């Protein structure tokens with residue numbers, strides 16, 4: 233029976249990245265995080281919109297263009313391409329890529345501005361104070377320290393004195409509304425430490441925010457003036473642009489926006505947790521549902537910086553080690569939300585241990601045994617019910633392995649709902665360890681010899697055990713797909729399963745059964761109408777691919793070599 237639960241919508245975003253330089257490891261990190269969440273929800277059949285893009289206006293980009301002797305537009309066209317290339321090579325599947333120089337974005341940002349003016353949230357005045365181009369941020373005198381060449385912001389960025397006519401946004405009026413909002417929605421900011429940081433910032437009081445630059449031209453022009461929009465107001469609006477703002481009456485906009493999650497680095501928390509919801513409230517829109525600020529990657533114990541020459545180039549890393557090692561390490565090594573240190577030694581150690589020895593070995597041992605000893609034929613047992621035998625323990629082990637994924641699935645959803653990719657991977661990896669332990673206990677090579685000398689119980693135990701392992705590997709492939717999609721697909725193909733795991737997204741599978749040694753398990757695999765909960769309650773992971781019967785396994789191929 234299928235119950236009609238509406239399909240959940242999901243709107244996942246990353247920051248849009250400045251194009252003043254080439255992308256680095258940090259940009260890759262947030263984009264892959266978004267991709268993992270998006271792929272997971274797509275597997276559940278949710279209507280996902282996952283968006284990333286580039287932040288192309290502002291003084292910082294303008295300066296970078298001039299340094300190259302290019303017009304800003306020429307420069308950003310070249311640089312945006314590098315960010316688009318990175319998501320390609322990193323297997324990040326986005327549903328949209330926003331560039332702030334696009335016409336649709338101009339339209340959205342202008343519409344938001346007009347709305348803010350109409351509601352009286354913006355007024356013209358004069359700004360005199362400090363500005364850091366590197367951060368594209370205004371600073372109070374009290375926040376500055378003395379640097380070697382003058383005053384510096386808390387981020388270490390040099391600041392310059394700016395004095396110009398300027399539009400202001402009445403941010404000060406939003407202190408209490410924001411405190412009230414966050415009191416009622418403690419889930420709106422994660423992890424908890426970031427929530428606390430925002431509350432204490434709000435408690436310290438808010439001043440009105442300068443939201444235009446009159447001495448700059450590289451930006452979105454403000455209607456009826458010669459100012460351009462402050463680049464952060466321009467950039468934050470991208471989250472609305474991607475949903476078609478100002479056409480925000482339709483269900484597409486409303487449903488996605490209600491389920492919005494912004495993934496960001498902790499460096500830009502204030503812009504997203506204070507300025508952005510205040511701007512939205514002033515425009516009569518809901519704040520985003522959730523903001524998750526992850527930690528900061530260092531390189532070999534040091535801050536990544538051009539001058540130290542230790543900036544990690546994601547293209548080179550992927551080129552050298554392969555995309556899945558990189559994707560895996562970034563989310564397995566560090567709890568998402570905490571800071572991390574990228575060390576090549578630790579990278580190699582973890583990938584060799586967990587991907588080559590753990591996962592790769594298990595897949596290879598199971599499949600090459602079936603290829604060599606069973607002529608690649610799926611090991612089913614057609615001799616009737618499982619007998620009570622000296623192998624009862626192996627049969628019980630087979631049940632555990634076969635059911636592993638459906639046992640874990642509600643925990644996995646919970647982890648992903650909390651953006652706890654680390655716990656998700658930890659659970660999947662502990663399953664792989666269990667699979668390896670079970671393969672060693674099963675020792676099919678010994679059972680095979682006994683079977684050849686006529687021991688039917690041994691043959692039954694071997695076939696049941698291997699069959700459970702094949703089903704287990706299928707579910708491991710599905711569970712790993714959001715994180716290491718190419719490897720997951722390779723396992724899928726080696727198992728002899730048709731098509732692509734990708735085809736399972738969007739709720740395409742109607743219903744299924746798996747023939748498993750004579751006992752047939754029916755899976756209520758719901759279509760998109762039924763939503764994730766129904767699917768998962770029915771044991772989603774173990775029956776998602778269940779109508780895809782394996783007759784013969786494919787060609788076993790080693791997944792990861794250790795000589796990286």
Ligand code: ME8
Nearest residue numbers: 247248249250258259262287467468496497528529
């Ligand atoms: O701030 N570790 O763009 P940006 C982890 N355009 N993540 C890192 C990182 C590191 N070392 N370095 C960068 C901007 N990131 C604005 C955003 S959004 C409306 C406008 C990631 O190019 C992380 O997600 O400086 C961080 O928040 C983002 O890149 C900053 O990118």
